[in-house]
Amino acid sequence: MQTTVRPSRRAVARFGQPPAPPDDRRQRVLDAALKRTGFRQDALIEVLHTAQNAFGYLTPELLWYVAAKLRLPPSRVYGVATFYNFFSLKPPGEHTVILCEGTVCYMHGAQRIGEALEVAFGAAPGETSRDGRVSVAVARCFGSCALAPVLVIDGQVAGNSSPAAAVARVREVLA
Numbered sequence: 001m002q003t004t005v006r007p008s009r010r011a012v013a014r015f016g017q018p019p020a021p022p023d024d025r026r027q028r029v030l031d032a033a034l035k036r037t038g039f040r041q042d043a044l045i046e047v048l049h050t051a052q053n054a055f056g057y058l059t060p061e062l063l064w065y066v067a068a069k070l071r072l073p074p075s076r077v078y079g080v081a082t083f084y085n086f087f088s089l090k091p092p093g094e095h096t097v098i099l100c101e102g103t104v105c106y107m108h109g110a111q112r113i114g115e116a117l118e119v120a121f122g123a124a125p126g127e128t129s130r131d132g133r134v135s136v137a138v139a140r141c142f143g144s145c146a147l148a149p150v151l152v153i154d155g156q157v158a159g160n161s162s163p164a165a166a167v168a169r170v171r172e173v174l175a
């Protein structure tokens with residue numbers, strides 16, 4: 001069933017017109033999540049998670065679609081998507097580095113690792129490098145505090161890291 005989206009003039013000025021979402025497998029995954037959660041408004045975060053996992057990131061079209069399906073104002077959906085740092089409104093880079101900024105990792109120099117990654121690859125935490133090869137994200141504790149500071153590069157945990165080791169490891173992955 002296709003929902004008709006009738007955005008207000010103010011919403012259109014802010015977000016642009018909502019194009020129709022593509023009809024593909026990813027769309028079916030999202031629709032299944034909407035159905036499973038009964039189109040409940042309090043399932044917004046879970047639905048956005050599913051949308052991001054399926055599509056890689058949250059496009060404006062997806063935000064419109066979810067807002068329409070859950071009968072929520074687009075500004076509310078946009079607000080939630082931008083509030084939590086685990087949601088991304090930009091395409092991810094070819095490789096992903098997730099830096100733990102939990103307390104233990106922070107005390108063991110996570111911040112310096114973030115700075116070194118930014119200098120080396122031009123991507124501060126939360127950003128993607130200009131060439132689209134590396135995205136740096138942050139997390140709050142992977143539950144591996146004994147290995148602090150911890151980062152995860154393309155799903156591989158790299159513990160007891162240092163700024164130089166982290167940069168070298170990412171260069172290896174990019175090579």
Ligand code: FES
Pocket residue numbers: 100101102103104105106140141142143144145146148150
């Ligand atoms: S604080 Fe970083 S893994 Fe726990």
